[in-house]
Amino acid sequence: MVLINLRELYGKQDKVHLIDKLDISDIVENHPTIHHAGLAQTEVDAAYEAGNVRxxxxxxxxxxxxxxxCLTTYEEPLDFSYTELFSNETPEEDEKSADIDDTVNYVTEDKISxxxxxxxxxxLELPMFPICGEHCKGLCPTCGVNLNEEACNCTKELMDPRWSGLKDFLK
Structure with missing residues (x-):
């Protein structure tokens, strides 16, 4: 678990560098498009900067x-970076309503996870609709066959019976 001690960093020029692996199995249980997840490898740099810890x-x-x-599983590596600002100084009461900085995470603890x-x-980095490849054909909407693996024998011409009277109109 990556813990940052804010009190140790306040007013110092030192940086903290941490490397850890995080168990994210609870994300898998609660997300419909994730089948399995390995440990998340994290590399963290934390430093005091302008009254906050970056x-x-x-x-x-x-x-x-x-x-x-097509509902098949496929492997997708996610490699990304993010930045968060933390402060354990709560904003003044008059600032809370108008000028609060929403890019800073105001915390009350000295150590944050x-x-x-x-x-x-x-x-946030996950694709909204994950696709195994750009040429994925998906499933047949009629019979449910995976069109990447086999062809289906469904009739492609489905006509609304209300329009059947116009079928021979131009002949």
Missing amino acids: VNAQVLVELELICSR LVPYTKEHIL
Whole structure:
């Protein structure tokens, strides 16, 4: 678990560098398109900057996603970085309503866990509709056959019976 001690960083020029692996199995249980996830490898740099602690994180995780077209699983590596600002100085009461900085995470603890922030960014990096490949044909809407693996014998011409009277109109 990646823990950053804010009190140790305030007013110092030192950087903290951490490397850890995070278990993100609870994301898999609660997300419909993730079939399996490995451990998320995180590399974190934290430093005091202008009254806040800036955390830069690099995340690499191997995911097994479910294709939204053909419903097969495929591997998708996610490699991304994110930045968060933390402060344990609460804004003044008059600032809370008008000028609060929404880019800063105001926390009351001296030690913060980056696990929820990392999980949030993993979810934000996921494709909305994961596709196993750009040439995925998906499933036949009539019989449900995976069109990437075999062809179906469904009739392609489906006509609304209300339009059948116009079928021979131009002949």
